[in-house]
Amino acid sequence: MNKPVTYELQHVCQQSGARAGLLTTPHGQIKTPVYMPVGTQAVVKAMTSPEMKALGAQILLSNTYHLNLRPGSQIIKAAGGLHRFMAWDLPILTDSGGFQVFSLAELNKITEEGVAFRNHLDGSALLMTPESSMQIQQDLGADIAMAFDVCSPYPCAYEDAKADMERTHRWAMRCKDAHKRPDQALFGIVQGAFYKDLRITSAQTLSQMDFPGYGIGGLSVGEPKDIMYEMLEALIPHLPVNKPRYLMGVGTPDCLLEGVLRGVDMFDCVLATRIARNGTVLTRHGRLVVRNARYKADFAPLEEGCDCYTCLHHSRAYVRHLINTGEITGGRLCSIHNLRYLTRLMEGARQAILEDRFLDYIKDFYALFDMRGAFNRGEDQ
RNA sequence: GUGGGUGUAGUUCAGUGGUUAGAGCGCCAGAUUGUGGCUCUGGAAGUCGUGGGUUCAACUCCCAUCACCCACC
Numbered sequence: 001m002n003k004p005v006t007y008e009l010q011h012v013c014q015q016s017g018a019r020a021g022l023l024t025t026p027h028g029q030i031k032t033p034v035y036m037p038v039g040t041q042a043v044v045k046a047m048t049s050p051e052m053k054a055l056g057a058q059i060l061l062s063n064t065y066h067l068n069l070r071p072g073s074q075i076i077k078a079a080g081g082l083h084r085f086m087a088w089d090l091p092i093l094t095d096s097g098g099f100q101v102f103s104l105a106e107l108n109k110i111t112e113e114g115v116a117f118r119n120h121l122d123g124s125a126l127l128m129t130p131e132s133s134m135q136i137q138q139d140l141g142a143d144i145a146m147a148f149d150v151c152s153p154y155p156c157a158y159e160d161a162k163a164d165m166e167r168t169h170r171w172a173m174r175c176k177d178a179h180k181r182p183d184q185a186l187f188g189i190v191q192g193a194f195y196k197d198l199r200i201t202s203a204q205t206l207s208q209m210d211f212p213g214y215g216i217g218g219l220s221v222g223e224p225k226d227i228m229y230e231m232l233e234a235l236i237p238h239l240p241v242n243k244p245r246y247l248m249g250v251g252t253p254d255c256l257l258e259g260v261l262r263g264v265d266m267f268d269c270v271l272a273t274r275i276a277r278n279g280t281v282l283t284r285h286g287r288l289v290v291r292n293a294r295y296k297a298d299f300a301p302l303e304e305g306c307d308c309y310t311c312l313h314h315s316r317a318y319v320r321h322l323i324n325t326g327e328i329t330g331g332r333l334c335s336i337h338n339l340r341y342l343t344r345l346m347e348g349a350r351q352a353i354l355e356d357r358f359l360d361y362i363k364d365f366y367a368l369f370d371m372r373g374a375f376n377r378g379e380d381q
Numbered sequence: 382g383u384g385g386g387u388g389u390a391g392u393u394c395a396g397u398g399g400u401u402a403g404a405g406c407g408c409c410a411g412a413u414u415g416u417g418g419c420u421c422u423g424g425a426a427g428u429c430g431u432g433g434g435u436u437c438a439a440c441u442c443c444c445a446u447c448a449c450c451c452a453c454c
Binding site for chain 1 (some may be wrong): 408409410411412413414415416417418419420421
C-alpha cells in the first residue's frame with residue numbers, strides 16, 4: 001500500500017544546514033519549508049478558499065475539537081469530508097484536540113483513558129480519547145492527522161513534564177493502533193517541556209514508532225525564545241532525516257526563520273490572522289499597528305513592494321479607516337496581507353536554501369526587521 | 382412676552398451640602414504564537430454655562446444672567 005504522505009528531502013543548504021523538501025499528499029504537493037494558515041472552524045477567519053489560493057497557501061490547518069462540537073464530524077463526513085465541506089481541494093492538516101487539553105485546562109480533567117472536557121459552548125460533558133480523536137479526524141478526512149497528545153505548560157516541574165511526555169507516548173501508540181484510514185497520514189508529537197533529555201527521549205521514542213511525520217509540540221507556550229531554540233537544537237537531530245518536522249503553533253517571522261535554520265519544515269500559527277483582525281500587520285520592517293493615528297493620512301500601501309491584493313489596491317489610511325470603524329473588510333484586508341507576508345517569507349526561505357544562502361537570508365531579515373516589541377517574551381525583553 | 386425644563390469629559394448622561402466629580406460610547410495606546418477572541422488591558426480628557434451670594438464646606442442651596450428645548454400667548 002502506498003503511503004498517503006511522503007517527504008522528499010530535496011536540498012540541504014550548504015551555508016546553514018536548513019532543509020528544502022517536497023511533501024506529497026493525496027491533495028497535492030507542498031514545497032517546504034511552509035507556513036500553514038489556521039482555519040480552526042473549517043475556514044481561515046475572514047478568508048475564502050480562492051483568496052487563500054491566490055496568496056499562495058499550500059495547505060490549511062483545521063481543528064478536531066472545534067469541528068466536533070460544531071457542526072459535528074458526522075455532518076462533515078456526510079458532506080463528503082472536510083475538503084468538500086469547505087471547498088478547499090489542496091491539502092489539509094487537522095490538529096487532534098490535544099492543544100485544547102492545554103488551553104482549556106480549567107475546564108477539563110485528564111486521565112489515562114483520555115480527557116473529560118466541559119464543552120465550552122454549553123457546559124456539557126465530553127470525553128475525548130486517542131481513539132475518539134482518531135475517529136473524528138478520519139471522519140473529517142484531512143490529508144494529515146495529528147496524534148492526541150498532552151501539552152505541558154511553562155514552567156513545568158520535571159516529574160510532571162516526564163509524566164506528560166510518557167502519557168503522550170502511550171497515547172501516540174493508541175492513536176497509531178486506532179488509525180486505519182489509508183489515505184491519511186498520522187503524525188506523532190514530541191513533548192518533554194523544557195528539558196533537553198526528555199525532548200531527546202521523546203524524539204527517539206516516537207521515531208521508533210515510525211510515523212510519516214513528526215509534530216514538535218509544547219513550545220511557544222510562554223517561554224523565552226532562546227529556550228525554544230535550545231529545545232529544537234537538542235531534539236531535531238534525533239528525528240529521522242527523511243520525515244517532515246512540524247513545529248506546532250509557531251508563527252512570528254523571526255521564529256519561523258530560526259525554526260527553519262534548525263531543521264523544521266512546517267509551521268502553523270493563528271498570530272497572523274488574529275493580529276490582523278485587530279489592526280496589526282507584518283512588514284519587512286517589523287510590525288505595523290495600522291490602527292494607530294499616525295497612519296490617518298498615510299496613503300502608502302501597508303508594505304511598500306508587497307504583491308498582496310491589499311497592498312496593490314489600498315492605502316494605510318483606508319485600511320486604518322476600515323479597522324477603526326469596525327468594518328469587517330478591514331480585518332479581511334489585514335489578514336490577506338499578513339498571510340501573504342508569511343507565505344512569501346517562507347517562499348523566500350526555500351529559494352535561499354536551494355541557493356545555499358539561507359544564513360544571508362536570515363541576516364537580511366534581521367537587518368530590516370525592527371524587533372522592538374515584536375512579540376518578545378519573558379527574558380527576551 | 383409668560384410659564385416650565387435643561388446646561389457636568391469630544392458625546393450621551395450619572396452625581397440633591399462633605400476626601401482628589403464618575404460611567405457608557407468615542408479618542409489614544411498596549412497585548413495577541415497547535416484560535417473559548419468583531420477579544421482583552423491600560424491611558425488621556427472636565428475653570429461642573431457665566432457672575433455674584435449663603436456656608437467651616439457648593440456640581441449640589443439662593444439671586445442674577447446667557448444659551449438651548451417645550452408649552453401657552
